[in-house]
Amino acid sequence: MLAAVGRPVPDIPHATSVSLPTWRSNVGYEEGEEWVVSKMQTGYPRFFIHLIIQELEKEILSQYGRSGERVMLFPSRRTAQRCQAFFQDKRSEVSVRLLHLEPTSSQLKNTKYVLSKLSCVFFPADEFPTAKQVWQHSGSGISSRRGEFCLKALKEGYLVPVEGPAPVTSSHHDLFSKGPRRYQRGTSQSGIQYGMNGHIQPQANGNHVNGSDFQDQDQFIEERFGRNLNAENAARVKLAIRRRIAGSLTEDLELDDALAASESGQQKCQQDHNVEGERLRYGSEDDVYLYPTGMNAIFSAHLLVMEEAQRRGRPPLKSVCFGFPYIDTLKVLEKWGPGAKFYGNGTDEDLDDLERRLESGERFAALFTEFPSNPLLRSPNLARIRQLGDKYDFVVVVDETVGNYININVLPHADIVVSSLTKIFTGECNVMGGSLVLNHSQRLWKQLNDVLQEQYEDNYWAEDAVFMERNSRDFVSRIERINVNAEATAATLQKSPFVKEVYYPSLVPSKKYYDACKTPNGGYGGLLSVTFHNKEHAPIFFDNLAIQKGPSLGTNFSLSCPFVLLAHYNELDWVQQFGVDPYLVRISVGLEDPAEMNNVCEKALEAITQS
Structure with missing residues (x-):
């Protein structure tokens, strides 16, 4: 059964999608109509501030706010300073003023647990x-x-204010905080030990994340950690990712077994240069950095390039922003730094113009695609882009x-x-995360690596990493x-005769x-988009498509949305010059039986005939 308007998708506390099951509800959301907005129990986390976070904001405002203020919350001084x-x-x-809260001294004395x-x-x-843009x-x-x-920590008195930092500059080119190299062996804000490469260092003789039955949310954490997440466990979880x-690491195993298998697998890959070894020749776990979200990885890459x-x-x-991108990538390039040259079509002709x-x-400074x-x-011509x-x-x-990266290997380019x-x-649609990988074989690796070694901070929350x-x-x-x-x-x-075009990599x-760039056993992925000869058919198809409706993609269950309406509602005329149809329907195909999904699509198309 499809979720009602505004309900989490899936229906769990930390879902990363929200149900907008009809074309009209999507338009109503963009128009701010009360019948939709009042029912929103959640939303995609970068666009909708989760109700739990809203409650935390209210608590902070009640304790430390001033009349007429709002507050936005960040995981570190540096991220707040950027805001x-x-x-x-x-x-x-x-x-604008900053307030930094830290665990009490009694809490900090015990660095065994994540704080x-x-x-x-x-x-x-x-x-x-303005704050929402950040x-x-x-x-x-x-x-x-x-x-x-x-x-919970704030209400129980375990988070207390500390003296704020000196004022920060608004220079575009001082977006990283200056200071000594932080990747000496030491203690992080969570009491976790870091190695020389800036990644959490696994500790010996720790209690590890094990167990065969996975259960979501609080029960899983409670059963594994008793709500006190061991820092050593968190380190091993991030190492596995x-x-x-x-x-x-390719085996579907419990954590200890998987890490052990990946040790031997990495050695074998380096000896054999097999398919996985082809990836490893260009980088290893030491070149992989984790971030709270995918956009934060992109944002950090942009700051890294400028620094x-x-x-x-x-x-x-x-x-350069090459090809029609996800909306926030272009916004990051335009709003932080000197700006962007946008090639919205991403064609060979655009590459010709760039080369001229x-x-x-x-x-x-860089090309993002x-x-x-x-x-x-x-798909752009990555080989030519690499040459340029x-x-x-x-x-x-x-x-x-x-x-x-299972379907394609873009790292060489x-x-x-x-x-x-x-x-x-x-896949589960219940946790956020992002990654950044440096190509060890490229000429700028050392320069980029030097900046990351000094400036990277691990803000990926340990509970999110566990999931x-x-x-x-x-x-x-x-x-x-x-x-x-x-x-x-x-x-x-x-x-279907109603369908104008199906957009799919093949x-x-x-x-x-x-x-x-396709790997030997790779395919073309799970995302496709469809447009119709008659724009009026798009809402009919969408409304009758019997799968979950909401933002996001890559979910284990099929998920659809009128993507262009959601991402570009206030700039629909602009997107059309790049061949982007405002009535496009995007479908993220999941793990359902192919015959079942085929039947769902055929019924949605039949509804057009009956309209």
Whole structure:
């Protein structure tokens, strides 16, 4: 049964999607209509501040707020300072103040368990849209699980104020906090030990995350940790995630067994240079960095590029956004730093234009692109982009979220690969996360690595990491099944006379570029989009499509949304110049039986006939 308007999808406390089951409800949400907005119990976490976090905000305002203020919450001083700097840059006349909360001294004496700091940005209530831009675009706000933890700690008196930092600059090129290299062996804000590469260091003789029966949310944490998450366990969970992304951990095993298997698997890969070894030759777990969200990984890549350029003495340069991207990527490039050159079609002709500009002396700091793009599933010519990057000295950043590293290997063409782990990597739609991978074989690796070694801070909340690790254990087998299901769904939709176009990596003109990066056993992923000859047919199809409706993708269950309406409602005329149909319906195909999904699509198409 489809969830009612505003209900979490799935119906659990920390769901990362929300039900908007009809075309009209999506329009009502964008228009702010009361009948929709009043029913919103949750939303996609970067667009909707979770009710638990809203409760925490109210508690902080009641204790530390001033009349007429609102507050936005971040996991560290540095992330809060970036929000303050954004205000100073965009709204310099607005008074913004910071408050930092830390565990009490008695709590800090015991570093066995994970603790949390909390940084609060207070601002005039009518300036909320400015603060919301930072929350949404940078993806650096606290997660609902961290909010739940902090709310309990605050109410029980375990989070107390500390003296605030010195004022921060609003310079675009001082977006990283300066200071000594932090990746010496020492204690983090959570009492977790860090190694020289900036990643959490697993400790010997710890209590590890084991158990065969996975249960969601509080019960899982309660049973495994008694609500006190051991720091050593958290370290091992994050190590497992990083190894899974690097390619050395592929087994669907309990944590201890998986880490042991990945140790031997990594050694074998390095000896044999097999398929997984091809990934490992370009990087290892030491080149994988975890972030609270996929957008935070992209945002951090952008800051990294600017910082690295500054250290080399390069002037401030725009970056290129190549291909029609997920909305926030372009916003990050435009709102932080010197701006962006946007190639919305991402075609070979666009590359021709870029090359002419470069030949004439124009320079760029980086090129950001998706492979394939969302929602048009187009794949750029990465080999040519790599050649241009090497020749004209710009960083190549590739977002592989939609393709995912089981289906494609884009790392040889990139300096940095980013991904939203919130999507198919977790599948369960109950946790956020992101990753950034440096390509060890590229010429700028050392410069980029030096910046990350000094400036990276691990803000990925340990409870979120626990769920991410557990959910991703069957990642490989899920991908294989979803590839088959999505291809069958695309074929069904193609046959309908009502359908104008099906966008899928194997069906669009850029297929050859996707195939050039496809792994030997890879497929074309689980995401597709469909448009109709008659725009009036899109709402009929969508309303009668008997799968869950809401934002996000890569879920284990099929999920659909009128993506362009949700992402670009106030700029529909603008998106059409890049071939993006406002009436496009995006479908993320899940693990259901292909025949079942085929039947669902056929019934939705039949509804058009009967209309």
